[in-house]
Amino acid sequence: MTVLTASRPSRSAPERSHRPPVKSALATLATEKDGLAQLARALADPTALGGAFTRATDLLLACAGRVVLAGIGKSGHVARKIQSTLASTGTRSIFVHPAEAAHGDLGMIAPQDVLIVLSQSGETLELASILTYAARHDLPVIGVTAAPESALARASRIPLVLPRAPEACPMGLAPTTSTLMQMALGDALAIALLEARGFTPSEFGAYHPGGHLGAMLRPVSALMHTGAAMPLGGPDMPLAAVIMEMTRKTFGCMGVVDGDGALIGLITDGDLRPALSQDLAATRADAVMNHQPITVGADILVQDALRMMSARTKPILSVFVLDHDGRPVGIVHLHDLLRAGSI
Known part of the structure; x- marks a missing residue:
């Protein structure tokens, strides 16, 4: 026996234009x-x-x-x-x-x-x-x-x-x-x-003390090494003693200060190498030092110091932080700044 059933109209989904995702995004x-x-x-x-x-x-x-x-x-x-x-x-x-x-x-x-x-x-x-x-x-x-x-x-x-x-x-x-x-x-x-x-950037930093942004907007004074941690010596220090001071402090440099404590020069590993053939006990620090070292003030921001130290063909690894009278109050290493920037 044949059973007849009423046919129902099929319900098809409304037609939609499906654009590829990237094409949709670009639109x-x-x-x-x-x-x-x-x-x-x-x-x-x-x-x-x-x-x-x-x-x-x-x-x-x-x-x-x-x-x-x-x-x-x-x-x-x-x-x-x-x-x-x-x-x-x-x-x-x-x-x-x-x-x-x-x-x-x-x-x-x-x-x-x-x-x-x-x-x-x-x-x-x-x-x-x-x-x-x-x-x-x-x-x-x-x-x-x-x-x-x-x-x-x-x-x-x-x-x-x-x-x-x-x-x-x-x-x-x-x-x-x-x-x-x-x-x-x-x-x-x-x-x-x-x-x-x-x-100012320093005001911005005061409102953003956390994370990478806050770290980069801090002054270098928040990261610098101070006091006995600074590698320092006088202009008449023998190179043998200079080498010992640089080895103990591990910044790859030594600051040369005058009798008033003002920085008058800098000796780096690169300055020492040509002098190693000389009499290390007789050769003085002021004979090999750089008389115009690059320095920064205590209020420079980490991001600006990092940009300054890393922008050169040969990056500056360490820089002394000076007060208004030109006396070292700290030293900061490039790695200190990079670690701060990775927070």
Whole structure:
């Protein structure tokens, strides 16, 4: 017996264009690059974003309190990153989560603070409590948005309006180009403030004491060998004694100091070799020393000393650290600097 059954239409998966991964990645980068190019053009226009950016920078420089960053979703993640960059480059800042703000965290915002609020649409409901609080207490708001007529733009003393650029997401939904432009604008603000304040590498190092970056931004005085560890001798020291001093201290050199303790010369292994055929007991240190040794001050950063010592065709292995009167206060070996840089 034949059994008849109703046929069901087959459900096929919707057709999707599958680009090779690298081709997809390159397309993403191209889209985001175009977005950054649009942002750069807007910043270059003093009648548009450029003028607003200058006013925002002036406002932040004059801020007597802290810079408060706020945003929700992807804009919130970007706001956290901008806050971190500002804090590490000399601008006091905090992040306030908009949802938590309505439940007590508004108390984190002080009377002299300036707010930077991020929202691509400018209509994010969770920002209402922060914007209302800012308006009630006359706190200036810098709004970062792509919508010039939005609630955020209207509530901002200085709206920073981003160009409307296509997202890299093929559906145009996932924030990609837009968040990249937010991030880039935040970096631009941080660096503009850093330069305006004259923020120095040593100040940067004080905010980054850990890891490789912190090690490279320390002064060489933190690594130098001092006191009896320094290989030193007088100008009349016989070469035999010089060799003994260099052998004991293992820096491959000896500093020659005068009666006041000032460094007047340097003897290295290379200086000694041509003199080994001479009478080691009669030949004096000042007969073979380099009269113009390369030295550094105690406040030079590790990264700068390392660059100076390793940039030559024949690297400098050891360098004396001098005080303002030209007296050795320490000696640092190239290996000390390299070890610091490998942290």
